[in-house]
Amino acid sequence: MQSVDRAVSVMEFLSRQGLSSLTEIANELDIHKSTVYRLLATLEYRGIVEQDPDTERYRLGFGLAAMAGSVTADLDIVRHSRGICQSLSDETEETVTLEVLEGNEAVIIHQSISSSSVLGADWSGSHTPLHCTASGKVLMAHMPSRRVNGLLRKQLEAKTDNTIVEPDHLREQFQEIRESGYGYTVEELEVGLNAVGAPIHASDGNVVGAVSLSGPAFRLPLESIPDYGRLTAGAGSDISRRFGYHRGATTGR
Incomplete structure (x- = not known):
């Protein structure tokens, strides 16, 4: 349940802030960057989050729009x-x-x-x-x-x-x-x-x-x-x- 709550918090933060770095997300959620990275990797795999190839910053993906x-x-x-x-x-x-x-x-x-x-x-x-x-x-x-x-x-x-x-x-x-x-x-x-x-x-x-x-x-x-x-x-x-x-x-x- 904690992982689900954190994943939703990531999505809510990205919906407010737009493109954000791993560090910014970790600071917002007040959890270790390695944990945030694993969450982002899972969300990215499912198309819910995507990473900009130039800035390496994250934003919401089209998978969320489809849902x-x-x-x-x-x-x-x-x-x-x-x-x-x-x-x-x-x-x-x-x-x-x-x-x-x-x-x-x-x-x-x-x-x-x-x-x-x-x-x-x-x-x-x-x-x-x-x-x-x-x-x-x-x-x-x-x-x-x-x-x-x-x-x-x-x-x-x-x-x-x-x-x-x-x-x-x-x-x-x-x-x-x-x-x-x-x-x-x-x-x-x-x-x-x-x-x-x-x-x-x-x-x-x-x-x-x-x-x-x-x-x-x-x-x-x-x-x-x-x-x-x-x-x-x-x-x-x-x-x-x-x-x-x-x-x-x-x-x-």
Whole structure:
């Protein structure tokens, strides 16, 4: 933990000072130069820090920018989506969330909630399984088949009696999602909770996130799913257009 803390301190110092010598960094951190050298060597190997060949001074590298790019992309989704999500929440009087992939889970990066919604919990930052959430199914439906097959080979947890864990059944749902433009769950993550989700496309057609609408089953019964699905898919299309996506754009699938 000490090494991690020191590495972060190095990066913070370089972000403030720019080009800095080994001695300057060691003096700032108040640790021996040999320790700083080992930290810098590791960070340089990973592309997080780079050394100027002429001055031999250090600065932040492009590897850090690449990692920050994923955060920037998430922030862009929120910025482009916030108003549309709030409008959908106000229209339906239900909770609307934005999700992106993080590893093999979906993470909620934004939530809009209607003042009249019966769900008051803040789910921002929560991680949810892919196979039993509307947004997760949408994200899986647009993954490369090789990755989907890898995920479906694992033991899928049944969160409720309604959770679908059979790979063939899920593949059928993924096909339906690609055809209809939305996915849904009926009490699969939690008893009494239903949801619909739709993809968010980048300008190149790749799916970069999902927008979902969720509410209690008595307000989102199974027979209402197509109507809520079309509304949510419309919101996803509106967000995608803000990213410059036009239907028919090529994707990496």
